[in-house]
Amino acid sequence: MGKDQFIGTWKLVSAEAVRANGDVVKPLGDDPKGVIMYDTHGNMSAQLFRADRQDFASDDRAAASDSEIRAAFLSFTAYYGTFSVNDDEGVVTHHVEGSLLPNWVGGDQHRNFKLDGDRLTLTPPPREVDGQQQVSSLVWQRVR
Template sequence: MQPRYDNHKLTGAWLLDHYQIAGQHGQPVLLWGGNASGILIYTDNGYMSVQVSNNDRPAFAQNDFLAGEPDEIRSAFEGYTAYFGRYDYKETNGYVNHHVQQSIFPNWNGVTHTRFVTLDNDKLILGTPPISIKGESCTMQMYWKRID
């Protein structure tokens, strides 16, 4: 199968270098704490997967992921973002569309997320249009480094 649009420029695995979120008045917002890591994978046949985690999420008291206390579950959920699905990228448009099939946040299932692309060799910046974070309109920039 031929890559769709210009997908080959994004194809590969990317590690999160850092991120910036600006609130509606320009103030910084921390979503995954100050110590986040993540991976973004684009395949040459149009699939993608994104995972971002707060590295300081506390472990559950029990070693059973279905036996967490409500505060443990909330902390684990709020400190992690993950979704996968299809994507398309047309370099001349300057954006990539993430067509989410499944997400840890079920409201994103079946939704398309548009990300503005700045690509410079092994560095990728994905920016968002205004999104709601904790009830506030924010914009996000995610800085990725190619690892393959």
């Protein structure tokens, strides 16, 4: 199957994380927005954000306050690069070339994947948040 199963544009329909204590959190809110695209040349791009992001007081981003900048940064993520697929392990790897988070540039982001028709679930490795392990899950719907 390989890369071909990923080719296309996918719309984010769900973004949740389950913490070790069982709590479910929605870091992008109840109505997450986003798109992830994979092309036939092996390129990918992803953008995810909260639907309830607040406007800045001004259209001039250089005039934004520290609190506006922080809120905007924490409610949006974006990166692009190339991708590879390991079907045997059920892992898609995003080889990051550019990212809102500078630390990701030049690195790999591994996602376990489950593909069910036109629905793709991506699960990054567990990570610690606020002293608790959490497992995130992003569900995408293929755009036709």
